[in-house]
Amino acid sequence: MIARIAVSLVVGLCLAAGCTKPSERVVVYCAQDKEFAEGVFADFHIESKLAVAPKFDTEANKSVGIAVELEAESARPRADVHWNNEILATIRLARKGIYEPYASPAAASFPDWTKAKDKTWQAFASRARVLIVNTNLVPEAERPKSLLDLTNPKWKGKVAMAKPLFGTTATQAACLFEVLGPDVAKRYFRDLKSNDVQILAGNKQSAVQVAEGRYAIGLTDTDDALIELYAGKPVAIIFPDRDGHKDHPRLGVLYIPNTLAVVKGAPNPDGAKRMIDYLLRAETEAKLAEGGGFQIPLNPKVVAKLPASLLVPGQVKTMAVDFEKAADLWDEVQAFLRDEFAR
DSSP states (O other): OOOHHHHHHHHHHHHHHHOOOGGGEEEEEEOOOOHHHHHHHHHHHHHOOOOOEEOOOOOOOTHHHHHHHHTTTTOOOSEEEEEEEOOHHHHHHHTTTTTEEOOGGGGGTSGGGGGGSSSSOEEEEEEEEEEEEEETTGGGOOOOOOGGGGSSGGGGGEEEEETTTTTTHHHHHHHHHHOHHHHHHHHHHHHHHTTOOOEOHHHHHHHHHHTTTTTTEEEEEEHHHHHHHTTTOOOEEOOOOOOOOSOOOOOBBBBEEEEEETTTTTSSSSHHHHHHHHSSHHHHHHHHHHHOOOBBBBSSTTTOOOOOOOOOOOOBBOOOOOOHHHHHHHHHHHHHHHHHHHO
């Protein structure tokens, strides 16, 4: 660990001083959490001898700021690799021509659904959208089993979620529009608003404030929920709709993958491909799963020790969502959410 920190500091100082050429470094625009990505970057640097210049997004503006920058820089790209944690933004950027097609040999054993048809991106390392509940405030027999249960009046003012215009919360909203249909989804979010759902800055804040007892229930991602659980806080994790839903057969647990892409016109395309090959290795997915980030591997060849409380596809019913169609609905969903939650 000390060696990794030292490497990161040396690389950072070298880049700050402008002592690397584009061919000697890889610039990564990264929406993955800094504390989990930095160790992987340090390992890549040790093996490849390429300096790594990561640019991270803020928690409150997760994935959105980077996407805007990639579009703004498209005529003269600065980034080599885009490591995103929100697949719908990746699909939208691919449609705008931001990425260069690249079929990594390291992705050969990944399922077909993880690969873009035009080879512009590759999915890996997923998280699930879950509920975190405060066990002191919510007895086990009363805990919700479905996302749709959160509109029950008994949870009025007791549920928290991140701003639904950003990150995985926005992704979940678009996926619900695709799975439930726009009319049902709009009614659901309006009912949440009427039930005084509390809007916080991000998923981490949602998990932390439930753990502290400020709210009874929070919508968040598995990584943020598990951090609170393993810190010994009085919380439990619920995988909503894990057994399906009698009225909405396509409902289930939503798993959102990370994605990797080579930026079109990248200053160092060869370095970008080397990094993507490295990130898609089975060993790297295992590190992301076991290193505190709790990312669920998508490569079936990965052997990783996951927490018993982290349920994976195969143990639950997964949401039957078409990500491409959810991306088609993005603008409609965003306009609706702005009207409902940005005022």
